[in-house]
Amino acid sequence: MVPTLAGVILLIFFLFKFFGGDPSQILAGQVASQEQIDAIRHQLGLDRPWYVQLWIFVQDIFRFDFGKSWMTREQVSEIFITRLPATLTITLPILLLEVSLAIPIAMLVAYRRGTLLDRAAMAICVAAMSISFLVYIIVGQYVFGFQLGWFPVQGWSDSFW
Template sequence: MFAYIVRRLLYAIPILLGTTFLLFLLFNVVPGDPALQLAGKHATREVIETIRAELGLNKPWYGQYFDMLKQLITFDFGRSYWTKQKITDMILAGAGTSFSLGFPAFVISTSISLLVGLVIALYRGSKLDKGVVAFSVAAQSVSLLVYILAGQYFLAYKMGLFPISGYDPDFIGRWQYLVLPIIIFVFLSVAPELRFYRTIFLDELYQDYVRTARSKGLGTKAVLLRHVLKNAMIPILTNLVITIPFLILGSVLIESFFQIPGLGDLIVKAIANNDRPVLISMTVLGTFAYIIFNLISDILYALVDPRVQLK
C-alpha cells in the first residue's frame, strides 16, 4: 500500500503543474491588468508601471510563471494584490470559518440522509418512501437563494430564533451565528443525498447476500447495519470523502448573506478585484485537497472491502 500511496502522490505533481499552467494561461489570456485597478481612479502611466514592476507583471511570461511556481512549492503564497495581507493568513482564517459552517452541516446532513435513506429503502414503495422521495424532489427544485431569503426573514427576523447575520471568531461565540446557516445548509444537502443513498441501499437490499442473511434468521437491524451498510460503503465513502475539500472552500451565497468571513467570501472578492495570487493559491490548494482526498477514499476502499487491493 505504501508504494501505491507514493505513486499516487507522484502522479499529483504533473496534475498540479498542469493546473498551475492552465491557470497562468487563463490569467494571461483573459484581458484585464490588475495594476490598472490598483492604481486607482487618478492613475498615471508612471504609477501603473511602478505597480506592474512591484507585482512582477513586467517580467516575461516564463519569469512570472517561475515566480508563481516558486511561491507554490515553498508554500509561501505571497501577499494579496488588493489587501497586502499574507495569503496564508487569509486562507487559514477563512478555512477555519468555512469549516465551522460546513463540517457540522456535513455531519448532520450525512447522518440524516444515511438513516432516512436506509429506512425508506427498506420500506420501498410505501407511503413513507413515496412521501420522502416527493419531498426530496420538491426540496431539490427550490434554489438555495430561496432557502436563505426565507430562513433569514421568517426564522431570524419574524420569529427572532436566530441572529439575522453576523459572525464571532470566538469558538463558542460563533455558533449563535452559525445555527441558521447550518440548518439551511443541511436542508439543502439532505434532499439530493437522501435520494442518492436510497438508490445505493436499494441496489444492496436486492442482492443475494441479503436474502441469505435473512434466510439464516438475522433480524432487520442486523441485516441493515452489519451487511447492507457495510457493502454500500464504497459509493458512500466516495461521496463523503470527495465532499470534504468543498467544506473548507465554503459556500459563496450562504457566507455572503450571513456575513460569514469564510473562503467563499474570499474567493468572490478575489474575483471581483482580479486578485490573481489569491485565486491561484485557492485553486491550487483546492486541486491538491481534491487529489489527497481522492487518495484517502481509495485507501478507505481497501480498508472496508477486503476485495479491493491497492497495488
C-alpha cells in the first residue's frame, strides 16, 4: 500500500507540474506584468527546485493542508469537509447494500463452485462491471428518485427527511 500511495503522490505531483499549466500566470491574469507573475510564483513556492516542491507537497498532504482554491480562495480542506456529509450520504447506503448482497452471493457461488450457478454468476459479474458506473447512477436516479419518489433527484439539504 505504501508503494502505491507513493506512486499516486508522485503521479499527481508530476502531472500538475508538467501538464497543469503555470498557476501563477492563471492567478495573475492575462494582463499581469512579469513582476506580478514572479511575485505570485515566489508566494506559491514555484520558484524553488522541483524536489523541494515535492517535499512540501508530501508534507502538506500528511498535514491535510491542500492550500487554497484558486476559484473561491477558500481552504481546500474546509471545502472537502463541508461536502463530506453529502458524499457519505450517497455512498454509505450503496456500500452497505453492495456488501450485504455481495458476501452472501459470493458464499453461495463458492459453495457451488464449478456448477452452472458459478459460471452464470461470473458472467453476470463481468457484465455488470463492464457497464459504466454512471449508467447505474442515472438508472438509480430515474427509478428511485423520479419514478418511486423516494428522494429528490437534484439539490441538497442538510435535513434528509
